[in-house]
Amino acid sequence: MADNPLAEAQRESAGASTFGKYNFQFHWALCEIIRKHEQQKEYAILIEHHEDVVITDALEADKARFEFYQVKNQAAKFTADSLTKQKRGTKEALKGSVLGKLLSSCLNNQYEDRITTIGLVSSSGFSLAINKGLKLDVIKIGDITEDDLATLTQNIHKELGIDVLPEHLQFIVPEIQLRNQEDYVLSKFARLADKLFPGALCNAVAIYRSVIDEMGRIGRLEYDYTDWARLIDKKSLTSTSVHQVVTQHSSHPCVDDIKSDFDDLANDLSWKSKRKRSFKRELTLLALRRAGFMSALDIDITNSFRSSHEKIDENGFPDDIAYVDALVAQAIRSGLLDKVKDQDALLMEVIYCLLKAE
Numbered sequence: 001m002a003d004n005p006l007a008e009a010q011r012e013s014a015g016a017s018t019f020g021k022y023n024f025q026f027h028w029a030l031c032e033i034i035r036k037h038e039q040q041k042e043y044a045i046l047i048e049h050h051e052d053v054v055i056t057d058a059l060e061a062d063k064a065r066f067e068f069y070q071v072k073n074q075a076a077k078f079t080a081d082s083l084t085k086q087k088r089g090t091k092e093a094l095k096g097s098v099l100g101k102l103l104s105s106c107l108n109n110q111y112e113d114r115i116t117t118i119g120l121v122s123s124s125g126f127s128l129a130i131n132k133g134l135k136l137d138v139i140k141i142g143d144i145t146e147d148d149l150a151t152l153t154q155n156i157h158k159e160l161g162i163d164v165l166p167e168h169l170q171f172i173v174p175e176i177q178l179r180n181q182e183d184y185v186l187s188k189f190a191r192l193a194d195k196l197f198p199g200a201l202c203n204a205v206a207i208y209r210s211v212i213d214e215m216g217r218i219g220r221l222e223y224d225y226t227d228w229a230r231l232i233d234k235k236s237l238t239s240t241s242v243h244q245v246v247t248q249h250s251s252h253p254c255v256d257d258i259k260s261d262f263d264d265l266a267n268d269l270s271w272k273s274k275r276k277r278s279f280k281r282e283l284t285l286l287a288l289r290r291a292g293f294m295s296a297l298d299i300d301i302t303n304s305f306r307s308s309h310e311k312i313d314e315n316g317f318p319d320d321i322a323y324v325d326a327l328v329a330q331a332i333r334s335g336l337l338d339k340v341k342d343q344d345a346l347l348m349e350v351i352y353c354l355l356k357a358e
Contacts, residue, residue: 002061004228005111022052024073026215027181028121028174029053032069033211033242034188038195042295044236047219051105057116059238061228067117070102073178077127078171080148083120084155099152100159103169107162118169125173139171182208193250196243197291200252210245211237240295247289255287261355268320279348286352301339305353308334327354 029045032055036043044064046054053069076082078098086094096104099120106118129145130136136143144152149165156162176184186204189211193202218235225231232238262283266276290298308331317323327350331337340346 002228004225004231005061005064005114022071022073022219024123024176024178024181025052025071026212026219027176027185028071029215030185030208030211031174031176031188033237034185034192037192037239037242037246040294042239044232044238046231046236047215049231049235051102056236059232059240064114064228066111066115067119068102068106068115069117069119069121069172070098070105071121072098073123075124077125078120078122079127080151081155083126084152084159086159094159097155097159100156103156103160103162103166107160107166116168118166119172120170121172121174123174123178126171128171137173137175139173141165141167141169185212189246193246196246197250197252197288200250202246202250206249207246210249211242214241240297243289243295244285247285250288252288252291255284255291258287258352258355259284262351265320265324265351265355269324270321279351282348283352286348301349302353302356304334304336304339305331305349306357308336309350309353309357324350324354 025047029047032053033043033045036055042058044056044059046056051068052071055067055069056064057067058064072078083099084097086097086100089095102118102120106112106115126139128139129148130139130143131145134143141149153163153165156165186208189207190202190204193200193204193207214237218237221235223234225234259280262280263276266279271279290302294302309327311334312323312326312330314323317326328347331346331350336349337343337346340349
C-alpha cells in the first residue's frame with residue numbers, strides 16, 4: 001500500500017458537513033473535470049479535502065502532483081484589502097483571511113513541493129490593479145501592480161509570516177456563472193460526449209446527475225485516509241470513473257462492428273444465450289470506453305494482451321473453441337491474470353483483443 005501524501009490534519013472540515021450550500025463549487029469543479037477529460041488527461045478530484053477542490057494529475061501516489069482551489073461565490077469583487085482582511089471571532093481572536101486560509105492549506109507541509117497551482121476562484125471576480133491595464137480571467141502574481149502586490153504581501157506576512165507570495169498563486173474568474181450553472185454544465189457534458197465519440201447519442205442529463213450526485217457523496221465524507229488507494233477510492237472522482245459514466249449513457253456506431261463480430265464468435269463457441277447477453281453488454285461498454293479515452297492502465301492491458309496473442313498461431317487449431325482456450329492459457333502463462341480482477345475479466349480482454357485484431 002502506498003502512503004497518502006495528503007495525509008495531514010485538515011485545516012477545517014466544516015465544509016463537508018455543510019456541503020449542500022456549495023452548489024457553485026460543485027459546478028465549477030465539474031467544469032474542471034470536463035476540461036481535463038477533453039484533453040484526455042488522467043486525474044482525480046477531491047472535494048472538501050484540505051481545500052474546496054483539490055485535483056491530482058495522476059492516480060499513483062508517487063507521481064501525483066496537486067492543484068489546490070478555494071471557490072468563492074459572493075456579490076462583491078475581491079480587492080487586495082478584502083482578500084487579506086482578518087475578522088475577529090467571538091473571543092476577539094483574529095480569524096484567517098480568505099487568502100490566508102488558502103495559503104495555510106498549501107504551505108509548510110509535506111506536500112507543498114508537489115502543488116503546481118494555488119487558485120482562488122471568485123464568481124464575482126477581482127478588483128486588483130493589473131499591469132498595463134489588462135483585463136484577465138486568470139491573474140498571476142506577476143500581473144499585479146506593485147502597490148496591490150505590496151498590500152497583499154505585507155498583510156499575508158503579518159498573518160502567516162510569509163515574505164514572498166508563491167509564484168503559482170492565481171486569482172481566477174470562472175466562465176460559469178451562478179444563474180446558468182446547470183445548463184452550462186449540461187451543455188459541456190454533451191459536447192464532451194460528442195468529442196469523445198463523434199456522432200454518438202448521449203443522455204447529458206443522466207451523465208450530469210450521476211457525476212454531481214457522486215460529487216455530493218464524496219464531499220460529505222469527513223474522514224482522513226493514510227492509504228492513498230483508499231483516499232482515491234473513497235474520496236475522489238477519477239478520470240476512469242467519469243469516463244465510465246459517460247460511456248454508460250452514450251451509444252455509438254463504432255461498437256456495432258465489434259458487437260456483430262462477437263455474435264459470430266459466441267455462436268462458434270457454443271455459448272448459451274444468458275452468458276452471451278451478459279458478456280456482450282460488458283464488452284460493448286469496454287469497447288465504447290476505450291474508443292473515446294485510453295487510460296494508462298487501458299494502454300498497458302491492451303498492449304500486454306496483444307503481445308500474448310502474438311505468441312499463438314491461429315492456424316494451428318481446428319476451431320475457435322480451441323483457439324480461444326489457447327489464448328486464455330497463454331495469457332495466464334504470461335502473468336496477465338495479475339493485471340485484471342478475475343478469470344472472467346481475463347477472458348473479456350482476450351476476446352476484446354481478438355475482435356479488435358480482426
